[in-house]
Amino acid sequence: MNMKKNRNIYRCFSTLSLGMVILLSSFLLSPIAYASDHHEDIDLFKLFLRVFTETEKKYVDEIDKDELMDSALKGMLNSLDPYSTYLSEEDFEEMDIDTKGFYGGLGLEVTLDDNGFVRIVSPIDDTPGSRSGLQPGDYITGIDGEEVYGMSLDQAVDKMRGYANTSIILTIYRDGDDAPFDVEIIREIIQITPVKFELLDDNIGYIRISSFNDIADKKIVSAVKEINSESNNNVKGLIIDIRNNPGGLLDQAIKVTDLFLDKGEIVSTKSRDEARKQRFFAKKGDITNGIEIIIITNGGSASASEIFAGALGDNKRATIIGTQTYGKGSVQSIIPLGSGDGAIRLTTGKYYTPNDISIDKIGIKPTYLIENQITETDEEDLQLIYAKKLINSRYQHGNLKEK
Secondary structure, X not given: OOHXXXXXXXXXXXXXXXXXXXXHHHHHHOHHHHHHHOHHHHHHHHHHHHHHHHHHHHOOOOOOXXXXXXXXXXXXXXXXXXXXXXEOHHHHHHHHHXXXXXXXXXXXXXXXXXXXXXXXXEEOOOOHHHHOOOOOOOEEEEEOOEEOOOOOHHHHHHHHOOOOOOEEEXXXXXXXXXXXXXXXXXXXXXXOOOEEEEEEHHHEEEEEEOOEOOOHHHHHHHHHHHHHHHOOOOOOEEEEEOOOOOOEOHHHHHHHHXXXXXXXXXXXXXXXXXXHOEEEEOOOOOOOOOOEEEEEEOOOOOOHHHHHHHHHHHOOOOEEEEOOOOOOOEEEEEEEOOOOOOEEEXXXXXXXXXXXXXXXXXXXXXXXXXXXXXXXXXXXXXXXXXXXXXXXXXXXXHHHHHO
């Protein structure tokens, strides 16, 4: 057995034992305070230690103590919500892979719903997941013939990741279909390009944000400059497409939103812990100088995407069209445990839009509900068409008012 992991387990039990000694000392000094504050905690610690010890001694097969402890910690936190979990030292070290835009796998953002099913939040642009035709809201019921129900989210993600150029078969259930179906996908090294852009007809700028990773704000500043240059600084309006954008970093959501605001609140986070409550405000300086902005959303727009859309919508800086967003409005904090013991990823708060609305499990409703049913690349994008018409109409109306 790995000696370092043995030390981790020893530290864990030593900590529990030390905690019991401290609490028992408190009892000797103040029985009333002990009874009211610590009695239940000590009973729980004793129960955990007893279950762990009995299981390790009497289970039919030999048990790896490290794996048992890891599973116990993850199970405890996973029971709270799909996003809270224990991160081993290895998990903790690899945690920043996604946010740096480089990892191996399928390119799917997934979650565990309230019933314990693995659900696709969104496929990421230009990845095997998106090219395979998988859609937001699809359920992954099997991985290489193994049933997924009952797995933790981390377990399912681990099985989907693997070496590049290896195949995996996902069994998919899609609402409205009579039966599940299989999709074979070849894994790739995933390199996320967070921002793409182009100048559309009629001098309308288009920016596609697929992820709020650690370079998104810089890429958007460059995109706006390029669009202005191509149009000779005569852009009628800007379409920002965050469909199937599963989110990313909170600080990037704030920075990107701030690029398009001169003032106003961007987002607030609230928690039962008063010290964790925060409000974030825009600084003066709209890089587009106030031109018309249309944001396109769908059910795959989640988390940081919803912060962005909610802030620009509530501040009357943008019009939101498309369909309702996913509704992932909870805040996760990474709490390092130190000494090689990994970390805890814990839900510690919820996001609120400037109008003090929680988006968690609700999402953001667009100003104009426009459905899109694109299944082939040559089909018309009804949402994009509507966004362009809206910008042209408002631009013409604005010119008439000036005259």
